Amino acid sequence: MSIAKGIYNTLFRRNFVFVGTVFTAAFAFEMAFDSYTDKLWDNLNKGRQWKDIRHKYVEDEE
Amino acid sequence: MQCVRATRGAIRSASALITSPARAAGVSVQQQRHESTGPGLDGYKSPFATAGSRRTTSIPDFSKYKSSSGSDNNKVFGYFMAGTLGALSAAGAKATVQDFLSNMSASADVLAMAKVEVDLAAIPEGKNVIIKWRGKPIFIRHRTAAEIDEANQVNVASLRDPQTDAERVKKPEWLVMLGICTHLGCVPIGEAGDYGGWFCPCHGSHYDISGRIRRGPAPLNLEIPEYDFPEEDKLVIG
8 A cells, every 4th residue: 555655646646757667667678588588598599699609619729 | 207307397396395304215215115125036135125225225345356465566566567467668759760771871781881091102293193982082192391391381260161271181291082073073183283282174273282262263162071090091981
């Protein structure tokens, strides 16, 4: 009850704060989503990508 | 019903003479008519009928639907859902726009071709080197100290395209420029012309040792591409 009131007063009461929160949330969501889906893709294609088999073919000078 | 119709008729005929009180009476007559259809068959109760009072509406009882925890939780939930939808649409819109824009930009193979690396240790002092960069010739000259002096002594105000030598080079001993005459796009010949620099054989433009136009039809100095010295004796163009 009081938590809800606090959330309402801090985030939703003023529109610019609301919109700012929305865009920040969008940014954070996008980063999290991208890294998660990348990780998922790498997991599903483990051993099949160039970065996984590169060491078999390229001898690095460094 | 007939009674009501008669009353209306009476009011209509009387309205010319009698004004507002009579009209008010007429309205009350109609209200009475509605109220008279009180609790009817099958337990139906007209929402307009409140027995015995002058109120014409009865507000239904919404207490069954009312939130027991106050309005805050519901408000926060509603705004949260709206905000979440907004955030998801914003992320989706951004991704869509980004996909379109990255589709239009240069691909990795094009970008790989767009840079050229030159080993400067192989160019002795006082020599020209011409390399190809994005299909165009690039002049690289390792200038001697005398040539740098000569380029600096020119009165800049007298030039057609006034530029000091310092504006045209990053390191004075290395002059890097696009080898295309600014007149009609021929490739000038190095170490030729009246000013010890480049000479365009097509229409006779003379460039000095800093690549600046000195005589002939060309309007501008030879163009300087973007370049950088990432380390000593190494030049990256592009």
